[in-house]
Amino acid sequence: MLFAYFFMLYIPLCTITQGTQEINIPVSQEATNPYVCAKCNLLLFSHEAKFDATEETLSFTRPIFPVNVTYSRLDTFTPLIAVACSGCSNHLGVIYNDGPAPIYKRYSVHATAVMQR
Ligand SMILES: [Zn+2]
Secondary structure, three states, rough: HHHHHHHHHHOEHHHHHHHHEEEEEEEEEHEEEHEEEEOOEEEEEEEEEEEEOOEEEEEEEOOHHHHHHHEOOOOOOOOEEEEEEEOOOEEEEEEEEEOOOOOOOOOOOOOOOEEOO
């Protein structure tokens, strides 16, 4: 955890290669902040665990602290697992098994259920 904050503070630039030209684009501090529950502010997902995003959902490989989320069956007819905030029971999204190796889990989280601290 401490290492993650150290990493965020001392890596202010990211490098994008476009053709043969290298462009340095400053990454704002807010862009690398962790994601917290939108209702109770509980720390849920790190920026490093995010690997995909759309306007409606964000995809994470895992929560920062496993105890900060709870799991339950979405319903009796589908095998999907629902994820909720353990602080306030805010429904966050569901888990799919199509995430990146080695865990292969994708926490598909509603963009409105979390916010960057
Ligand atoms: Zn919460």
